[in-house]
Amino acid sequence: MTVQHEVPTEGAGEALEVWIDQDLCTGDGICAQYAPEVFELDIDGLAYVKSADDELLQEPGATTPVPLPLLTDVVDSAKECPGDCIHVRRVSDRVEVYGPDAG
Numbered sequence: 001m002t003v004q005h006e007v008p009t010e011g012a013g014e015a016l017e018v019w020i021d022q023d024l025c026t027g028d029g030i031c032a033q034y035a036p037e038v039f040e041l042d043i044d045g046l047a048y049v050k051s052a053d054d055e056l057l058q059e060p061g062a063t064t065p066v067p068l069p070l071l072t073d074v075v076d077s078a079k080e081c082p083g084d085c086i087h088v089r090r091v092s093d094r095v096e097v098y099g100p101d102a103g
């Protein structure tokens with residue numbers, strides 16, 4: 001039996017962005033392991049999203065675009081996040097497609 005890697009289909013082809021609710025972040029660093037291009041732990045021990053030019057975005061609710069090649073890694077991060085605090089949403093209508101508030 002082959003094990004198939006789950007490929008996200010929800011939101012595919014649409015521009016997505018991701019943000020972290022630091023109030024719930026446990027600082028375990030899972031997201032930064034899965035998608036270091038998008039997530040990084042700061043010295044305060046919490047995870048933040050990064051801009052396309054690698055700058056840590058520390059304003060509450062700051063979002064960064066999800067590059068399509070990294071979608072699987074970002075979605076896996078949201079699924080595995082122990083704090084349930086990684087939110088992936090459509091840019092167009094801000095509807096969450098992956099994360100604790102996804103329908």
Ligand code: SF4
Nearest residue numbers: 025026029031081083
């Ligand atoms: S996986 Fe979730 S709880 Fe863990 S560091 Fe990342 S945002 Fe924080």
